[in-house]
Every structure is written in structure tokens, then in C-alpha cells.
Amino acid sequence: MRVFRTLFLSMLAASALPTAVLAVVLVQDRGGLGAAPAAAVLGSAALSAILSAFVARRFTEPIRASVQGALEIARGRFGRQLAVRSRDELGDLAHAFNHMSRELAGYDAENRRLVAALERGYLDTIRSLASAIDAKDPYTRGHSQRVAELAVEIGRELGLGPQALLALEYGGVLHDVGKIGIPDHVLAKPVPLTAEEMALMREHPRIGAEIVGGVAFLREALPAIRCHHERWDGAGYPDRLAGGDIPLAARIVNAADTWDACTSDRPYQAALAPGAAAGVLAELRGAQLDPAVHDALLAVLRRRGALPPAGSAESAA
Incomplete structure (x- = not known):
């Protein structure tokens, strides 16, 4: 959320700056803004805010999803996949995360299989030992x-x-x-x-x-x-x-x-x-x-x- 706020304010400032400069020039040149110029300035500022929020959301949403997915993996819940919505660097990030998540899920399944096999081996060994004990007394x-x-x-x-x-x-x-x-x-x-x-x-x-x-x-x-x-x-x-x-x-x-x-x-x-x-x-x-x-x-x-x-x-x- 902090990245979104920072990116949004930066883009809003950058996009609204030309409009603000134009409004200052008009005020100095004409001594004020008429209804039409004022509406245009406000509309431009609103459009800048909407576009800034859209772009900031587009950039930060994949990052947020990656962070959430990383937390899921840290808790041992492997295999989570992110939606790939673009073919740029953000899409590459999602692809890389999905590949890592699939690999970890595979390793986890294999580890669980090996642990289960090891436990079965332990139990078989124990049962063999118990049979040796019981064999001492028919x-x-x-x-x-x-x-x-x-x-x-x-x-x-x-x-x-x-x-x-x-x-x-x-x-x-x-x-x-x-x-x-x-x-x-x-x-x-x-x-x-x-x-x-x-x-x-x-x-x-x-x-x-x-x-x-x-x-x-x-x-x-x-x-x-x-x-x-x-x-x-x-x-x-x-x-x-x-x-x-x-x-x-x-x-x-x-x-x-x-x-x-x-x-x-x-x-x-x-x-x-x-x-x-x-x-x-x-x-x-x-x-x-x-x-x-x-x-x-x-x-x-x-x-x-x-x-x-x-x-x-x-x-x-």
C-alpha cells in the first residue's frame, strides 16, 4: 500500500504539473479564470488522478500478489499461482514466481513421500525387532x-x-x-x-x-x-x-x-x-x-x- 501511495502521488504530481502551470499563467495574464478554463483545469486534474491511480494499481497489484504468495510459501502452502496479465517485466515476475511455486510444491510432495517411506521403514524395522523378541517365547x-x-x-x-x-x-x-x-x-x-x-x-x-x-x-x-x-x-x-x-x-x-x-x-x-x-x-x-x-x-x-x-x-x- 505504501508503494501504491508513493507511486500514485508521484505520477499525479507529474501529470498535474503542466495543468497547474497553465492555470497560473492564465491567472496572471487575465487576472483570473473563467468558468470554462476553470472547468477544464478541474477536469484535467481529475483525469490525472484517475490515470495515476490506474497506472499505480497496475504496477503495484502484481507486487502485492507476489508478496502474498511469498507469505503463503513461507507458511508451507506451496503451489500458489499468480495471474499473468501482461508480457512485460511484471508478467516475467509472475511467471518466475509461478515456476518457483510449482517447483517447491514438487519438492514438498517428494519430501513428504520420502518421509512417509522412511517412517514405514522405521516401523517395519521395529516390527522385525518385536518379532525377534516374541520369537524368544512361543x-x-x-x-x-x-x-x-x-x-x-x-x-x-x-x-x-x-x-x-x-x-x-x-x-x-x-x-x-x-x-x-x-x-x-x-x-x-x-x-x-x-x-x-x-x-x-x-x-x-x-x-x-x-x-x-x-x-x-x-x-x-x-x-x-x-x-x-x-x-x-x-x-x-x-x-x-x-x-x-x-x-x-x-x-x-x-x-x-x-x-x-x-x-x-x-x-x-x-x-x-x-x-x-x-x-x-x-x-x-x-x-x-x-x-x-x-x-x-x-x-x-x-x-x-x-x-x-x-x-x-x-x-x-
Whole structure:
């Protein structure tokens, strides 16, 4: 707008100057202006103002559009095109801007494709690692992937955003990665563990956090890996966190892990039916499990059809 004002005033001054000089000469020569000369002077001044505004607008509009387009690009909205209304230098400016905008849009699309491919590669690598973990214990094959899928559904039920859901997926897949450091005979022991073996088993969240701690893209998944055995009442491990001090991702993975453990065959326990497993979770609500996360888990399981709808006779039974 400042360029328009400056250009308009400059052109108006330049175009109106001859008329002003003529008016001064007539006044000096005749002692005043008649009606017709005065009308001519005013008409000339008005025409000068109109033409000056038109020319100033013609020059400044492409500049204004280019500035607005540059701001759009700076905000990450690539691909904007300007209308090319002339074949002069202003038209060349619009052509150059449009070419730049198209190129940036192409680069942005390619970068997004590469990032998506990289993330898929990350996830495939993580799943391979989880499969290696599950392979150590045939009773838990597929456990990590099931926990990850259920954790993401619980996160959606709680209204979490895309980044939090991605952290849940990574954390769910890798929540037991620390079991790599646990001897096989302890993992697959068909009877209850001794106190020493239980202490060793309880090291796996800390070991897992140490394994992935140096991986930048897994940083947001670390709380789920380290804290998924913390309990709402503070009696969990390894840090004995309680309530809201436990990261939400860990509370969600804990609930998903507990459900899958209850409904899967283990060396020391046959799989429970969904109704019986829901009864176990009800007893753990407010003790091991965050009540809000527990309720979101039940909503997901009902939506999946694993449990009857809330309020039904079967559910009440």
C-alpha cells in the first residue's frame, strides 16, 4: 500500500504539473479564470488522478500478489499461482514466481513421500525387532503387535493426536524389547518365578529404555517402554510412579498389555474368555489401571465385538 501511495502521488504530481502551470499563467495574464478554463483545469486534474491511480494499481497489484504468495510459501502452502496479465517485466515476475511455486510444491510432495517411506521403514524395522523378541517365547508370538494395535485404538478413543498415536504404536510394539536381556529359561518358565527370577524379569522395562534411548525417532515412545509396568496405585516398577505421574502412553500400553496377557495362552495360565478377562480388568481398575484408560479400553473392545454392548443383559452378567 505504501508503494501504491508513493507511486500514485508521484505520477499525479507529474501529470498535474503542466495543468497547474497553465492555470497560473492564465491567472496572471487575465487576472483570473473563467468558468470554462476553470472547468477544464478541474477536469484535467481529475483525469490525472484517475490515470495515476490506474497506472499505480497496475504496477503495484502484481507486487502485492507476489508478496502474498511469498507469505503463503513461507507458511508451507506451496503451489500458489499468480495471474499473468501482461508480457512485460511484471508478467516475467509472475511467471518466475509461478515456476518457483510449482517447483517447491514438487519438492514438498517428494519430501513428504520420502518421509512417509522412511517412517514405514522405521516401523517395519521395529516390527522385525518385536518379532525377534516374541520369537524368544512361543507363547507370546504376535503379542507386541496386538498390544500396539489395541493401544492405538485406546488412544483414539481418548482423543489423542497423530503424534501421540504414533508414539503409542512404537511404544506398544517395543514395550517388551528389554526381554532381549532376560534368559530364555526365565521367559518360558512354566511355573511361577522365584523371587530372584522375578527381580530379573522386572528389569526388562529399564533394559528396554536403555536399548532404544539413543534412537531419536523413538524418544516419544520411551515413557511407554520404561513405565508400562507402573501401577495406578504406585505399587508397580521400575520407578514406583503413581496416578497421573505415570505417562499416559504407559498407562495405555499397560491396559492393552494386560488385556492381551489375560486372553493369550501363557506357560503358567490358559487364555481367559473375554468376559472373564473383563472381570479381571474390572478388579484392576483404580489399582493397576487408570480408570479412564480402563473405560476407554472397554469401549474399544465393545466396538470390536469382543465384549457385549454396555447395559446389555450379557454385559451385566
